[in-house]
Amino acid sequence: MANLILLNKPFNVLCQFTDNEGRATLADYVGVSDVYPAGRLDYDSEGLVLLTDDGALQHRIASPQQKMAKTYWAQVEGNIDDEALARLSNGVVLKDGPTRPAKVHRLTEPDLWPRNPPVRFRANVPTSWIELTITEGKNRQVRRMTAAVGFPTLRLVRTSIGDWDIDGLAPGGTRQLQIHTPQKDMRRRTHAPRRHPTSTRKKRNR
CATH class of the missing domain: 3.30.70.1560 (Alpha-L RNA-binding motif)
Structure with a gap:
């Protein structure tokens, strides 16, 4: 299970949790710890920001390859x-x-x-x-x-x-969901064949 928070980000709020210049950030509206935005929304734009504590879900939402x-x-x-x-x-x-x-x-x-x-x-x-x-x-x-x-x-x-929207959320409002994440990738990693000690593994771009 992954935590997913839907935030209706107000105008002129940074899509991050800290700011050295004293501007409004996600920390002013999201009181849950250990969640991170899945993608960004510009400072001068409004609307839906998704935050999650699950790296795989964050990647699925934000990755350009997923074409969400x-x-x-x-x-x-x-x-x-x-x-x-x-x-x-x-x-x-x-x-x-x-x-x-x-x-x-x-x-x-x-x-x-x-x-x-x-x-x-x-x-x-x-x-x-x-x-x-x-x-x-x-x-x-x-x-x-x-x-x-x-x-x-x-x-x-x-x-x-994707399937998530801001219906019913006032500016600054949040809604928290529990998301069932697919287990097949975890099973694939668990049962993946062991590599030879001399083989090399390419680093994935992040």
Whole structure:
């Protein structure tokens, strides 16, 4: 069994437990010890962060190879058009390479909690909302994707990771679950053939 904590991370909270500059961190909202975030969420983004005390589960959630879906609601500057949506869907080229195809559609403005501080709007420029689901985690990826198609992100909320979501969680709220982790990998390691003493083992990248 593994502990899994769902946190609705507020705006301007670091996705770590300590900070030398006195900024808000996960420690201000998560009172459980020995849990670690499975992946990260930017300081200026809001929404779901998963934390666990199980290394295998942490890897399964955060590893790019697992391609676990992550869904975001993004408020963008301007009325996003069909061409931009198609480009996001097909994948866009960023400085660190192309993104994988994504699922994207327009979204009626969601009934979200007020952000503190509020989003700064330009009075003469409209905004619109999209729902975007990606299966990778490049640095600030959603913001860079929407900027690349001409619609900068003003507010970004991650609503789900895999089968877990923030339904019913207020900003700063948490929910704790007990997760049954697969045992087949443990059995495979237990019954793995012994290596010859002179053989070498490649280190896995972490």
